[in-house]
Amino acid sequence: MSSLRDATAESPAPVRAVANAISQYIDRLGTVWVEGQIAQFSRRPGLNTVFITLRDTVADLSISVTCARTLFDGLNPPLVEGASVVIHAKPSFYAGRGSLALHAREIRMVGLGELLARIERRRQLLAAEGLFAPELKRRLPFLPRQIGLITAPGSDAERDVIENARRRWPAVRVRVAAARMQGANCAREVMEALDVLERDAETDVIVIARGGGSIEDLLPFSDEAVIRAVAKVRTPVVSAIGHEADQPLLDLVADVRASTPTDAARRIVPDFAEEQARVSQARERVRAALRRTVEREQAALTALRSRPAMADPRTLIDARLDEVASLRERARRSLRHRLDRAHDEIHHQAARAAALSPLATLRRGYAVLQSEGGHVVTSLGELAAGAAISVRVADGRLSATVDSLHPATPVAEPDESDA
Amino acid sequence: MSDTPELSYEQAREELIAVVQQLEAGGTTLEESLALWERGETLARTCQTWLDGARERLDAAVAADDE
Numbered sequence: 001m002s003s004l005r006d007a008t009a010e011s012p013a014p015v016r017a018v019a020n021a022i023s024q025y026i027d028r029l030g031t032v033w034v035e036g037q038i039a040q041f042s043r044r045p046g047l048n049t050v051f052i053t054l055r056d057t058v059a060d061l062s063i064s065v066t067c068a069r070t071l072f073d074g075l076n077p078p079l080v081e082g083a084s085v086v087i088h089a090k091p092s093f094y095a096g097r098g099s100l101a102l103h104a105r106e107i108r109m110v111g112l113g114e115l116l117a118r119i120e121r122r123r124q125l126l127a128a129e130g131l132f133a134p135e136l137k138r139r140l141p142f143l144p145r146q147i148g149l150i151t152a153p154g155s156d157a158e159r160d161v162i163e164n165a166r167r168r169w170p171a172v173r174v175r176v177a178a179a180r181m182q183g184a185n186c187a188r189e190v191m192e193a194l195d196v197l198e199r200d201a202e203t204d205v206i207v208i209a210r211g212g213g214s215i216e217d218l219l220p221f222s223d224e225a226v227i228r229a230v231a232k233v234r235t236p237v238v239s240a241i242g243h244e245a246d247q248p249l250l251d252l253v254a255d256v257r258a259s260t261p262t263d264a265a266r267r268i269v270p271d272f273a274e275e276q277a278r279v280s281q282a283r284e285r286v287r288a289a290l291r292r293t294v295e296r297e298q299a300a301l302t303a304l305r306s307r308p309a310m311a312d313p314r315t316l317i318d319a320r321l322d323e324v325a326s327l328r329e330r331a332r333r334s335l336r337h338r339l340d341r342a343h344d345e346i347h348h349q350a351a352r353a354a355a356l357s358p359l360a361t362l363r364r365g366y367a368v369l370q371s372e373g374g375h376v377v378t379s380l381g382e383l384a385a386g387a388a389i390s391v392r393v394a395d396g397r398l399s400a401t402v403d404s405l406h407p408a409t410p411v412a413e414p415d416e417s418d419a
Numbered sequence: 420m421s422d423t424p425e426l427s428y429e430q431a432r433e434e435l436i437a438v439v440q441q442l443e444a445g446g447t448t449l450e451e452s453l454a455l456w457e458r459g460e461t462l463a464r465t466c467q468t469w470l471d472g473a474r475e476r477l478d479a480a481v482a483a484d485d486e
Contacts, residue, residue: 283484287477287480287481290473290477291477294470294473294474294477297428297432297466297470298470300432301432301435301463301466301467301470304435304436304439304463305463307439307443309439309442309443309456309459310439310442310456310459310460310463313453313456316442316449316452316453316456317449320449
């Protein structure tokens, strides 16, 4: 393979030959001690190798490090992102992927996450200043006239915010203020974009959006100048920086923190269909409630009107008619009763009169003599011979003249004690 | 209009209930009960007017919505 230098355009070397040569060259480098910060690591279950991104402490560059899982898991304290480490490693070329990595043989921890510690110190200072105070959080407008979007032009984050916002609210207006979202110029460009959007009176909300990234990528979003600039703007700011574990300080200073650019779209505009449905639903409920009230009252009113007292006022009179009829009946009955009694009384008296009448005696053969004057004669002394008398018998009266008077021989009265 | 539109629906309904109760309880003169009944009729008409109006407005709102 020493003939690689001899390869020409006419007789080129195959990829495997080049890869093999590089591999051999790098193998000869031997081991090296290297210092850096763990910007990120990937420890997937089932893989025997852990992939680490080792970042330079000053310059913006990093290198991949591979590490046996047993070595990685054996570290105490466990390795965390942001930790400063010294690694004893051998540079290795992985021909299969054509990538270069340091294969770690030993990892020594230097301090505990100096990177994170710096951010944490900054967080505490700014928190003490009150920059993250809940009372400073402004509410997002229900429907912004215009959305200011700070993001990298053409990025997935830009597309996610705009497409999702438009899907929810088709008439949404977005003004994109382009800024690089990583690297050395990121902080400055984000602040410039922020300034442009803050001056735009139409912009009612500002979204700072970026897809997920490593801790080192997201460092500008914990930059003190950026945080202070965001704290100063009067327009509500939504942070939409995709990240997993450690949140950049931008999340704390922003008025609303969205987990992803898609989530930001959900928060800045209402869902048209959903709002429409809510309005319709509310309207339906209000109407149904009113309808029920009217129906209930109608039923109550109908019931009241159908009560006999209201439905048929003749009952008012009928009751009195009945009363009058019954009184009349009582009066009649009472009168009839009294008439009957009077009738009986008369009958009785007539019977008694009949019983007391002398007629019966006359029928037995007795007669009553009456003088001319009509006096009943009971003694001879009341008459003289030749006097006219009237004789009353049972069936009439006859006139006679007295011929002579013959006093009767006195008869002794029967002595009652002799009986 | 013989109705008493100055009465609210609830006022008319409360009075109507009172009138019916009084009529049912009796103890009034014939003249009084006739007067009560006439008052009740008036109140019932008022209530009905209110309910009809509410229903019309509701229907109108729904109809306007459907256009």
